[in-house]
Amino acid sequence: MESETPTPTPASAAAIHPGIAPISYLLGTWRGQGEGGFPTINSFSYGEELHFSHHSSKPVIAYTQKTWKLQSGEPMHAESGYWRPRPDGTIEVVISQSTGLVEVLKGAYNAEEKVISLQSELVGNASKVKKITRDFQLIGGDLSYVVQMATNATSLQPHLKASLKKL
Numbered sequence: 001m002e003s004e005t006p007t008p009t010p011a012s013a014a015a016i017h018p019g020i021a022p023i024s025y026l027l028g029t030w031r032g033q034g035e036g037g038f039p040t041i042n043s044f045s046y047g048e049e050l051h052f053s054h055h056s057s058k059p060v061i062a063y064t065q066k067t068w069k070l071q072s073g074e075p076m077h078a079e080s081g082y083w084r085p086r087p088d089g090t091i092e093v094v095i096s097q098s099t100g101l102v103e104v105l106k107g108a109y110n111a112e113e114k115v116i117s118l119q120s121e122l123v124g125n126a127s128k129v130k131k132i133t134r135d136f137q138l139i140g141g142d143l144s145y146v147v148q149m150a151t152n153a154t155s156l157q158p159h160l161k162a163s164l165k166k167l
Contacts (some may be wrong), residue, residue, distance in 0.1 A: 005016050007019070008096050010157070011073065012144065014135025015056035016054070016056060017054065017057065017059045017103045018055050018059075019059025019085065019087070020054055020059055020060070020061055020085055021087075022085055022109060022111035023061070023091070023111070023116065024109055025083050025107055025114060025138055026052040026054065026060070026061060026083075026136075026143070027054065027140075028051075028166050028167065029049060029051045029166070030049065030050045030051075030052075030143050030164035030165065030166055030167070031047075031048065031050075031164055032047075032048060032142070032162055032163050032165055033045060033046065033047055033048065033070065033162065033163070033165035034046050034048050034160055034161060035049075035161055035162070036159060036160045036161075037077070037155060037158070037159070038154070038158075038159050039123075039154055039157060040151070040153065040154070045070055046067045046068065046069065046070060046076055046077075046162075047067065047068045047069075047070050047102050048065065048066070048067045048068075048072075048146040048162055048164065048165075049065070049066055049067075050063070050064070050065050050143070050164060051063070051064045051065075051129055056078060056159075059076075059084065059085070060083065060084045061082065061083040061085075062080075062081075062082055062106065063079075063080060063081050063082065063083055063093075064078075064079075064080045064104060065077075065078060065079045065080070066078045071121075073158060075146045077097070077098060077099070078097075078098040079080050079095050079096060079097040079098060080095070080096055081093060081094045081095035081096060082094055085109055089108050089109060089110070089111075090106065090107070090109075091106070091107050091108065091109050091116060091118070091135070092104075092105070092106055092123075093105040093106075093107075093118055093134075097125075099124045099157070100125045101123065101124070101125055101129065102122075102123070102124040102125055103120055103122070103123055103132055104120065104121045104122040104124075105118040105119060105120050105121065105132070105134065106118065106119065106121050107119055111124070114138035115135070115136070115138075115167060116135045116136040116137075117133070117134075117135050117136075118132075118133060118135070118136075119131070119132075119133050120132040120133070123161060124155075125150045127152045128150075129149055129150070129151055130148070130151060130152065131150040131151045131156060131163070132147065132148070132149050132150075133147070133148045133149075134146075137142075139163075141165070141166070142163050142165055143163070143166070144161070144162065144163045145160075145162055145164075146158060146160070146161045147159050147160040147161070
């Protein structure tokens with residue numbers, strides 16, 4: 001008699017690994033508009049989509065991001081990575097950008113206030129960028145963030161900010 005190999009069933013969409021529960025509000029797709037600038041570049045606006053997903057068997061969130069020009073829809077930037085919250089309120093994030101730049105960030109989250117603050121431990125494959133910070137906050141159901149950057153020529157300066165709505 002032949003034995004049947006059971007077909008794996010996908011984890012329930014509602015199942016959340018306890019390790020990511022404090023920041024599970026991020027899960028899903030967020031879309032909106034942002035503004036960018038820096039002392040060495042002209043200011044600009046952009047459309048943006050973030051996607052956070054996970055599998056219930058792993059205490060990690062997968063992250064993808066893409067931006068586009070508002071007028072033409074032409075792609076501007078993309079990045080992907082992983083967010084790993086720790087039980088002590090700290091978080092580790094790795095991000096690979098379409099430009100070749102890689103970030104290793106560490107920080108903290110406040111589950112009650114729905115705030116996440118990240119600072120770069122390493123910015124790799126970047127000749128000019130020396131430090132990056134990313135601060136996220138859920139405000140009235142919208143996900144807002146501010147990215148700051150320091151280069152060889154500048155101290156830490158605002159670079160990007162956006163407000164995104166969950167789809």
